[in-house]
Each structure stands twice: as C-alpha cells, then as structure tokens.
Amino acid sequence: MGRIQSIYSFSTVDGPGARTVVFFQGCPVGCIFCHNPDSWNFFGGEEISVTDLMRRVDRFRPFLPSPPGLTLSGGEPLAQVEFAVEIGKKARAEGWHVALDTSGYGSRMDFARVVKEVDLVMFSIKHPLHQERITGIKLEPVLENLRFLAGLTVPVWLRYVLINGWTDQPEALKALGNLAAELPNLQKIEILPFNGLAENKWADLGWEFRFTQDQKPVVTEEDIKEAERIVYAQMKAYRASAACMAIRS
Numbered sequence: 001m002g003r004i005q006s007i008y009s010f011s012t013v014d015g016p017g018a019r020t021v022v023f024f025q026g027c028p029v030g031c032i033f034c035h036n037p038d039s040w041n042f043f044g045g046e047e048i049s050v051t052d053l054m055r056r057v058d059r060f061r062p063f064l065p066s067p068p069g070l071t072l073s074g075g076e077p078l079a080q081v082e083f084a085v086e087i088g089k090k091a092r093a094e095g096w097h098v099a100l101d102t103s104g105y106g107s108r109m110d111f112a113r114v115v116k117e118v119d120l121v122m123f124s125i126k127h128p129l130h131q132e133r134i135t136g137i138k139l140e141p142v143l144e145n146l147r148f149l150a151g152l153t154v155p156v157w158l159r160y161v162l163i164n165g166w167t168d169q170p171e172a173l174k175a176l177g178n179l180a181a182e183l184p185n186l187q188k189i190e191i192l193p194f195n196g197l198a199e200n201k202w203a204d205l206g207w208e209f210r211f212t213q214d215q216k217p218v219v220t221e222e223d224i225k226e227a228e229r230i231v232y233a234q235m236k237a238y239r240a241s242a243a244c245m246a247i248r249s
C-alpha cells in the first residue's frame with residue numbers, strides 16, 4: 001500500500017513522449033517554489049494498493065503511444081520506497097516504460113532500490129551549491145545519490161528550475177555543468193522557467209508564498225538560453241580538462 005496525491009492520465013512534460021503520471025503523496029524537501037505544496041503532507045492524499053493503482057493506470061494505456069510511459073512523481077517517490085519499488089517492478093513487467101521524477105533526497109540504499117526498477121531517472125537539482133537557501137534539506141545526500149547514478153547505465157535527465165535571483169548565479173550554473181559532465185549516462189538537461197502558478201495552492205493551505213505578484217521573478221526565453229549556454233560550456237570545459245588530466249597521468 002502507498003499514498004498518492006493524484007494520477008494524471010496524459011502528460012507531455014513529465015518524461016519522454018506522452019505518459020501517465022502518478023503523483024506520490026508526501027515530500028520532505030520543502031522547496032520554496034513548489035508547484036505542488038498540497039503533496040507535502042504524508043498523511044494526506046489517498047491510500048491505494050499497487051494492484052489497484054495498476055488497474056487504474058491501465059485504463060489510460062490505450063491512449064498512450066507504445067511503449068506506454070508511466071512517471072512516478074510527487075511529492076517525493078523516494079519517501080515511499082516499497083511502494084515505488086513495487087510499482088516499478090509490476091509496471092515494467094507489464095510493458096510500461098517507467099520514469100522516476102525525484103529530488104534525489106533519500107538514503108543511498110533506498111535510492112538504489114528504486115532506481116533499479118525504472119528505465120529513466122529525472123533528477124531535479126534544486127541548487128547545486130546552496131540548496132538550503134531554497135529547500136529544507138541538505139545538499140550532500142542529494143549529490144551522493146547523483147554520483148551513485150554515474151556508475152549505472154540507467155539514462156539520466158537533469159532538471160533545474162531557473163529562478164532569477166535565486167538559482168541563476170553563474171557559479172551555480174557552472175556547478176550544474178560540472179555535475180552534468182560527471183554523468184556518462186546523461187541523456188538530457190532540462191532548464192525549466194520558474195512559474196508562480198502555485199500561488200493559489202499555497203494560499204489555500206494558509207502558507208506564505210515567497211513569490212507573490214510584486215516579487216514574482218520573470219524568467220524569459222533569453223534567460224533560459226543564457227543559462228543553457230553557461231551550463232553546456234562548463235560541461236565541455238570540465239570534460240576537456242578531465243580528458244587532459246587522464247592523458248597526463
């Protein structure tokens with residue numbers, strides 16, 4: 001059994017192609033920009049068995065391209081390890097392509113168990129240097145799990161939310177480039193613009209949203225392009241310098 005917040009039948013922004021998304025209930029990360037704050041409460045949402053969940057997502061399968069995609073998102077799937085592992089096993093056995101959308105926050109052992117049961121890991125780095133400024137968690141366990149991924153063959157997407165004044169510092173983007181360069185299995189980097197669409201959800205919960213109308217950062221397409229330029233340039237430089245060091249030694 002596990003707890004879910006919701007199921008989205010058809011999404012084109014939660015992994016490759018069109019997919020069904022299961023949003024897990026419960027998240028310990030506490031991002032100040034969270035688009036889904038009603039998923040934080042570990043006792044909220046709906047309790048459901050893996051069998052019933054699979055029965056429900058199977059209804060959407062005929063409308064998805066083949067192989068059908070299923071993304072485990074949240075909330076934080078790593079906070080319900082057994083549930084995530086069992087869904088991954090069952091879904092893959094039934095022919096689904098399974099992606100994990102995660103903040104990477106969890107013990108190494110839990111992370112390894114879940115990652116083993118999926119076909120793609122979408123890893124959201126919140127801030128590669130000062131994560132504590134925008135979340136309630138420490139950075140080190142997240143980086144350890146990311147480094148662990150570098151030793152596996154499972155494809156990885158790195159995701160990063162660009163927030164002007166919060167995550168757009170050149171040194172942060174360069175640090176992101178270095179992390180990306182260390183992943184031989186990196187398939188894609190997605191730099192996503194901050195959007196303040198969750199403001200009402202925060203208000204409904206009675207919580208203060210940091211980015212209200214007058215302080216809402218506006219992230220333009222140009223900002224995204226510039227961030228991508230810095231990240232890719234740094235990635236290239238890092239790999240070139242690593243290759244030089246390898247030749248010298």
Ligand code: SF4
Nearest residue numbers: 027029030031034075
């Ligand atoms: S990890 Fe995701 S669900 Fe959790 S607080 Fe951050 S954005 Fe929200």
